[in-house]
Amino acid sequence: MSYGGYLDLETLLAAQRPISDPEHHDELLFIIQHQTTELWLKLLLHELRAACDHLADDELAPALKALARVKHILKTLTEQWSVLATLTPTEYAQFRGVLGNASGFQSYQYRAVEFVLGNKNAKMLQVFDADPAAQAMVREALERPSLYDEFLRLLARAGYPIPADILDRDVTTAWTFRADLVPVFAEIYAHTDEHWAAYETCEELVDLEDDVQLWRFRHLKTVERIIGSKRGTGGSSGSPFLKRALELTFFPELFAVRTELPE
Numbered sequence: 001m002s003y004g005g006y007l008d009l010e011t012l013l014a015a016q017r018p019i020s021d022p023e024h025h026d027e028l029l030f031i032i033q034h035q036t037t038e039l040w041l042k043l044l045l046h047e048l049r050a051a052c053d054h055l056a057d058d059e060l061a062p063a064l065k066a067l068a069r070v071k072h073i074l075k076t077l078t079e080q081w082s083v084l085a086t087l088t089p090t091e092y093a094q095f096r097g098v099l100g101n102a103s104g105f106q107s108y109q110y111r112a113v114e115f116v117l118g119n120k121n122a123k124m125l126q127v128f129d130a131d132p133a134a135q136a137m138v139r140e141a142l143e144r145p146s147l148y149d150e151f152l153r154l155l156a157r158a159g160y161p162i163p164a165d166i167l168d169r170d171v172t173t174a175w176t177f178r179a180d181l182v183p184v185f186a187e188i189y190a191h192t193d194e195h196w197a198a199y200e201t202c203e204e205l206v207d208l209e210d211d212v213q214l215w216r217f218r219h220l221k222t223v224e225r226i227i228g229s230k231r232g233t234g235g236s237s238g239s240p241f242l243k244r245a246l247e248l249t250f251f252p253e254l255f256a257v258r259t260e261l262p263e
């Protein structure tokens with residue numbers, strides 16, 4: 001066994017193929033920024049799925065360990081935007097044209113992460129009509145209970161009064177705010193000593209949402225400095241679209257409970 005053989009570097013390092021002609025110096029940065037993101041997304045998904053499986057098996061400690069790794073991956077991905085931010089609008093404009101209609105909308109791993117975190121939207125499957133393997137992967141993420149679904153099921157098994165219709169909801173649909181969950185969390189946050197495991201997991205989920213939001217925010221800010229408010233290659237309005245994504249929340253009741261806590 002050798003270093004390059006074990007890591008299959010031949011395959012990995014043959015996969016950066018700029019298409020601008022003549023080749024633009026900065027296209028390599030653009031490709032590597034995306035490829036490294038996709039590699040980390042692969043691990044992030046692997047760990048998120050493990051966290052879901054552990055929760056389903058009432059194994060809270062290993063689930064929390066997997067989530068700790070997920071959070072560090074997200075922090076690395078957020079930091080990584082600073083490398084791409086060295087790409088100036090002038091430089092990007094010189095090869096943006098070769099990207100055609102390609103865009104981050106088509107990242108099937110990103111879509112799967114959003115789905116596992118609970119931001120489900122079956123309509124997004126059609127983006128992958130031309131790629132059955134990618135579509136099957138995203139469909140699996142759509143159809144499996146989200147991380148939040150698994151956590152609420154675990155809480156119910158542990159005796160917390162989670163409303164029954166939440167436990168057998170259609171997990172392929174987006175989560176919508178449930179006011180009747182807030183008192184369940186309010187009890188956990190009011191008596192943390194008696195509910196430590198649940199309390200700790202709630203706070204891990206809040207951290208996780210924070211880290212995803214920071215990634216989205218840095219994407220938006222990088223996009224603003226590179227293309228201003230031009231439309232996206234994927235057909236969206238561009239920065240206004242990305243700004244709206246910042247209003248999404250995976251675990252709305254975990255934020256609502258904060259308002260309810262007594263002073």
Ligand code: HEM
Pocket residue numbers: 033034037038084092102103104105106107110219222223226227231232233234235236237238239241242245
């Ligand atoms: C010059 C750099 C970049 C620009 C100007 C840019 C711009 C955009 C725009 C405008 C959108 C909205 C879709 C569209 O209409 O195209 C988008 C979506 C997206 N981009 Fe980027 N992006 C850049 C870099 C990246 C990188 C490095 C990644 C990492 C993989 C990435 C991942 C995504 C993802 C996952 C979406 C879909 C977001 C969603 O559906 O909420 N982008 N990007």
Ligand SMILES: N[C@@H](CC(=O)c1ccccc1NC=O)C(=O)O
Pocket residue numbers: 034096099102103104105227231232233234
């Ligand atoms: N949406 C970007 C293009 C872009 O960033 C992109 C193009 C091809 C493959 C991945 C991309 N990344 C994220 O959107 C733009 O509008 O310039």
